[in-house]
Amino acid sequence: MSLLIFLAAGCSVQIAGISDEFKGYNQQDHNVIESHGQIDNPQYLDEFIRSVDKGEDAEVRIVSYTSEGDPVFKDLNFNGEEIEYKLDTTQDQFGADKVSKKKCKEINRIDRTKETVYEVSCGKNTSPIDLLTIDYDANRQDSFEIDFSYDNGNRVNISTQKQSLTVQSDENIITQNGFQFTEAQLNQIYKLLVLENYMEEKDLSARCSQSPDYSMTVTINGGQRVFEWSDCDEGADVADMTQMAERVIDIIEKTQSYRNVFE
Incomplete structure (x- = not known):
């Protein structure tokens, strides 16, 4: 059973505008979904770029939902030589109601501090077309809190809401109050969560132990996700979640509060 909780609040409001008629697009293969700042399946664009670099045929669709819940489609099809870009706004009730196509030579992923941009270039005298922008600026959220515990020989727990860091060994418990990430560190964590x-x-099923190695609660704009798992579990998402968690741990262990515990 996937150990995941979604409390209906801010995060659910962000996707509430999607009409039932178009929810099926989320389930189709190789669809990247952009809905009110939430991005699902960006890895399909990375897979498409890798195929282009190898000269292999590939296709991908980006479905972007307007504020009214209407889908706008951006289709990319690579035939081994060039990329066909198709923009379909026929189902956007306030859009141009047309399908336009362009032949493009290049697709790029541009990584910046607070965002990743995917774009295609379709001619020397034209500006690149923005396909998708993934925002990693946690400050743009009304609220972003993380409660995370893990076991590295000691049990470590951090809470941004309580501003606390606790390290528990067999003998004692040490707590550092006033714990905070820097803005850059918080954005790094937010980026890891978005990309994951x-x-x-x-799928964090097939539990191998009663006490999980990792426990993570993510609260954004009143919506909440809870994950619990161990790296020996056999769920399909365990390896990726563990890799993400280990990178968060690396950020935690570089904070001054964490270092103070062991000085």
């Missing part, structure tokens, strides 16, 4: 598609259900 934290809004989607995760």
Whole structure:
């Protein structure tokens, strides 16, 4: 059973505008979904770029939902030589109601501090077309809190809401109050969560122990996700979630509060 909880509040409001008629697009293969700032399946664009680099045929669709819940489609098809870009706004009731196509030579992923941009170039005298922008600026959220515990010989727990860090060994418990990430560190964690598609259900099944190695609660704009798992579990998402968690741990253990515990 996937150990994941979604409390209906801010995060659910962000996707509430999607009409039932178009929810099926989320389930289709190789669809990247952009809905009110939430991104699902961005890895399909990375797979498409890798195929282009290898000269292999590939296709991908980006479905972007307007504020009214209407889908706009961006289709990319690579035939081994060039990329066909198709923009379909026929189902956007306030859009141009047309399908336009362009032949493009290049697709790029541009990584910046607070965002990743995917774009295609379709001519020397034209500006690149923005396909998708993934925002990693946690400050743009009304609220972003994380409660995370893990076992590295000691049991470590951090809570941004309580501003606390606790390290528990067999002998004693040490607590550092006033714990905070820097803005850059918080954005790094937010980026890891976004790239891991934290809004989607995760298969963290086939538990190998009663006490999980990792426990993570993510609260954004009143919506909440809870994950619990061990790296020896056999769920399909365990390896990726563990890799993400280990990178978060690396950020935690570079904070001054963590270092103070062991000085």
